[in-house]
Amino acid sequence: MTGRHILQLYQKFLNKHPYLVQAIQTGALMGAGDYISQTLVEKKSMKNIDLVRTLRFSSIGFFAGLSRQLETMLQDLDIRNKLRMDSLELVSSNKIFGGLQKVYTHESAELKCKMNFSIYLPPQAEGGDVKLPVIFYLSGLTCTEQNFITKSGFQRYAAEHGIIVVGPDTSPRGVKIHGDDESWDFGVSAGFYLDATKEPWSNNYRMGSYLNKELYHLILKAFDNVVDPGRIGIMGHSMGGHGALVSTLQNPGLYKSVSAFAPICNPTACPWGVKAFTGYLGDDENKWKEWDATELVKKYEGPPLTLFLDQGAADKFYIEKQLLPENLVKACRSVEVPVILNLREGYDHSYYYISTYIGEHFDFHAKILKA
Numbered sequence: 001m002t003g004r005h006i007l008q009l010y011q012k013f014l015n016k017h018p019y020l021v022q023a024i025q026t027g028a029l030m031g032a033g034d035y036i037s038q039t040l041v042e043k044k045s046m047k048n049i050d051l052v053r054t055l056r057f058s059s060i061g062f063f064a065g066l067s068r069q070l071e072t073m074l075q076d077l078d079i080r081n082k083l084r085m086d087s088l089e090l091v092s093s094n095k096i097f098g099g100l101q102k103v104y105t106h107e108s109a110e111l112k113c114k115m116n117f118s119i120y121l122p123p124q125a126e127g128g129d130v131k132l133p134v135i136f137y138l139s140g141l142t143c144t145e146q147n148f149i150t151k152s153g154f155q156r157y158a159a160e161h162g163i164i165v166v167g168p169d170t171s172p173r174g175v176k177i178h179g180d181d182e183s184w185d186f187g188v189s190a191g192f193y194l195d196a197t198k199e200p201w202s203n204n205y206r207m208g209s210y211l212n213k214e215l216y217h218l219i220l221k222a223f224d225n226v227v228d229p230g231r232i233g234i235m236g237h238s239m240g241g242h243g244a245l246v247s248t249l250q251n252p253g254l255y256k257s258v259s260a261f262a263p264i265c266n267p268t269a270c271p272w273g274v275k276a277f278t279g280y281l282g283d284d285e286n287k288w289k290e291w292d293a294t295e296l297v298k299k300y301e302g303p304p305l306t307l308f309l310d311q312g313a314a315d316k317f318y319i320e321k322q323l324l325p326e327n328l329v330k331a332c333r334s335v336e337v338p339v340i341l342n343l344r345e346g347y348d349h350s351y352y353y354i355s356t357y358i359g360e361h362f363d364f365h366a367k368i369l370k371a
């Protein structure tokens with residue numbers, strides 16, 4: 001059995017029993033720590049090693065690990081209890097490449113408003129007897145859930161690979177906050193997939209929690225007959241690329257694969273990000289770093305991850321330094337997180353570019369999610 005096989009087995013077991021595995025790991029680490037201390041620090045001979053003490057340390061570690069996981073479990077339970085499943089309503093359903101492109105509406109507890117999301121069910125989902133991988137796709141500034149499903153042509157690839165695709169909207173809708181429609185890069189359609197802490201935005205603009213907790217669990221629950229909870233990936237475009245990267249880096253293991261088209265890679269260092277973060281988070285720049293992929297990757301300690309980045313070389317926002325992919329690549333290299341950056345000669349920021357390379361992104365995700 002090779003190292004790769006052992007890693008795959010570990011990943012499978014971790015996906016199936018995350019709480020148990022992490023408790024065992026904490027217990028093993030504390031036991032090993034005590035054993036090392038007895039041999040190297042206290043310089044005890046083999047026969048004098050107090051194995052009962054080591055076992056006691058392991059048990060403390062196991063239960064401490066378990067209680068930390070229990071806290072996460074209770075938080076998850078709380079989110080699930082808050083889901084307003086009865087508000088879920090089908091808006092439209094269209095057959096495409098053998099599958100169904102659907103749009104739903106639901107009452108969001110996080111955002112305190114009605115939200116739309118799209119879900120593509122590939123032909124393999126028909127019958128509901130097989131669990132399929134899921135990819136979340138996050139759109140960019142000015143978008144709704146419609147842009148990606150009508151312009152990218154992703155359904156061909158989702159059908160080929162047998163992958164479910166979910167697309168949320170880009171901000172709360174209809175909540176009417178003063179100034180929310182004054183510009184296209186802040187407020188409506190510009191939620192930046194973060195949890196605002198500054199008033200008046202903090203009451204509704206909680207797209208981070210909406211995406212990674214509420215919608216995530218709603219999809220697991222509403223489509224539990226076809227969704228495989230252990231095989232979920234995420235991708236996005238521009239502001240949505242930022243959302244995909246940040247969601248993955250902030251929540252290790254929640255998304256197994258991540259890719260992005262023309263992502264805003266270092267929002268604390270570009271005009272779009274500075275405007276949004278000042279408005280939603282206030283003036284404390286330390287708080288901004290929690291929502292910046294280039295900052296987050298430097299502290300990433302989760303499961304092995306490769307960041308797959310795509311960028312059009314003729315993209316005006318890239319040229320104007322709104323996106324800064326090189327900063328993220330440099331940060332990844334400094335901490336040895338694998339990163340791929342494809343620079344596409346002549347391509348701009350539009351869905352013409354996305355539709356050209358969307359197939360490659362599905363291949364990348366399928367390789368990980370279907371391994």
Ligand SMILES: N[C@@H](CCC(=O)N[C@@H](CSC=O)C(=O)NCC(=O)O)C(=O)O
Nearest residue numbers: 140141142143147184238239240350351
């Ligand atoms: N109104 C702007 C252009 C806005 C724009 O290009 N939006 C992009 C995302 S930009 C980053 O998040 C987009 O996806 N638009 C939707 C589409 O269907 O193309 C301007 O005037 O420059």
